Amino acid sequence: MQKSFSIPDWVKSASVYEVNVRQYTTEGTFAAFEKHLPRLKEMSVTILWFMPITPISLKERLGSLGSYYAAADYKKINPEFGTMKEFTSLVKTAHNMGLKVIIDWVANHTGHDHVWVKEHPEYYKKDSHGNFFDSHGWNDVIDLDYSKEVLRKAMREAMKFWVEKCDIDGFRCDMAHLVPLDFWKSARTELSKLKKDLFWLAETEEVLYHLAFDAMYAWELLHTMESLWQGKAFIQTLDGVLKKYDSDFSENSIHLAFTSNHDENSHSGTEFERMGDAAAAFAVLTATWLNCMPMVYSGQELPNKKRLLFFDKDQIEWGQDFWRNDFYSALLHLHQNNPVLHTAKPENLVIRLKTSADNTVFAFARQNKKDQVIVLLNLSSIAQVSCKVHYENLKGRYKSAFSGLEFQLNEEDTFELRAWDYLVFERISEKLYKIPSSL
Secondary structure, three states: OOOOOOOOHHHHHOOEEEEOHHHHOOOOOHHHHHOOHHHHHHOOOOEEEEOOOOOEOOOOOOOOOOOOOOEOOOOOOOOOOOOHHHHHHHHHHHHHOOOEEEEEEOOOEEEOOOHHHHHOHHHEOEOOOOOEOOOOOOOOEEEEOOOOHHHHHHHHHHHHHHHHHHOOOEEEEOOHHHOOHHHHHHHHHHHOOOOOOOEEEEOOOOHHHHHOOOEEEOHHHHHHHHHHHHOOOOHHHHHHHHHHHHHOOHHHOEEEEOOOOHHHHHHHOOHHHHHHHHHHHHHHHHHHOOOEEEEEEOOOOOOOOOOOOOOOOOOOOOOOOOOOHHHHHHHHHHHHHOHHHOOOOOOOEEEEOOEOOOOOEEEEEEEOOOOEEEEEEEOOOOOEEEEEEEOOOOOEEEEEOOOOOEEEEOOEEEEEEEOOOEEEEEEOOOOOOOOOOOO
16 A cells, blocks of 8 residues: 655654653753753654643543643643743754654543533534543543544644644654544645654554554564563564564554553553563664664663652652663664664665574674674573574674674674673674575
8 A cells, every 4th residue: 555655864763752741850841851951862862752741631630630641722831841932942952952852642532621622512522412421431531523524624723733833843643543544644744734844653553554654653562572571472473573563564664662651651560560681682672673763761761660650740760870871872872873773764674693592582684785783682581592693794893882892703603692681783894785685
């Protein structure tokens, strides 16, 4: 099926950092968060995704502060975070530093006291008794009715407001598959007239939504990684999921890959609860596999080891040493700066490498005719694994992506990995690569 939209060039080398403004600082404001921009830029973050910044409904509010995803007005700023002027200033500062800004857009539903409830009740679905309702068991929201063209027009106008007012660079669209695909196509068509290279990210794994979006979620990969650590899945399972992703619309598909986000952290647990000592190895996979765009959630660079409350104030404890900062800096720097890892480029290939320990080691090469990155992951709790790799393009001079040390590798070489360990080598010697004939 032919895709109608092109992925912006700036997206192809990008990574995403999800910003939870409420929990980020003591103040929980845009102004306080803005002070962290130099650090995030230094960490090689390229896209800042802000969880919903609109006011939160009071009626049926959950907890003391409510869910960001129960909007009370699509064209205003949550006063908890600051003012429209302060957000616009933050976006401008981010742009001046070379960062992009996208906002979370909740199009399927609103809070119970959204301004539209009184002004335009015809925008909403109603049950047989004429009452507003939500069809998914979320008590603090009510569903919008996309069979109404007036609602569709109003939603597009609301999205256009943020591009015109604040010069944002795109949208992360909440539960995108609950909204008809043809709406997203029309929204993208209209908004591209305001700003051509907007980035569209869908929270969905419905493959057809690639027709409107640049990137979508990699939930199945996340759950497979968790199952691998728990001993409930095998490397063959991981192979199957990744092959399926690679076939989704070929180079036109990007999958947002992550080990944590706001939902997982608050409702399912931190990455350490869900994938233990394997968290770092899986983070490496999210940044190096074909057409995967890596994402880091607020505090992972510490790392944050607590579940953040979702409906109440629960600040990230930034007083700790940032012992994961160097890890994420190296990983995101590699993804951003090595062309072979850039997404949505058909010349960039992934080649699974056979090893002498294929039941425990997941190894692959990312290559094109000029660049190569070698990745080896010990996806087991075995304390010490020795594996031999034979690959015709392996021979050459490499640099470790994390230590910076240089190595000479041979066409056949042996590697040692500790439990849940990872090795990433970036080719630095000159060579024009032979593309395997089987590809």
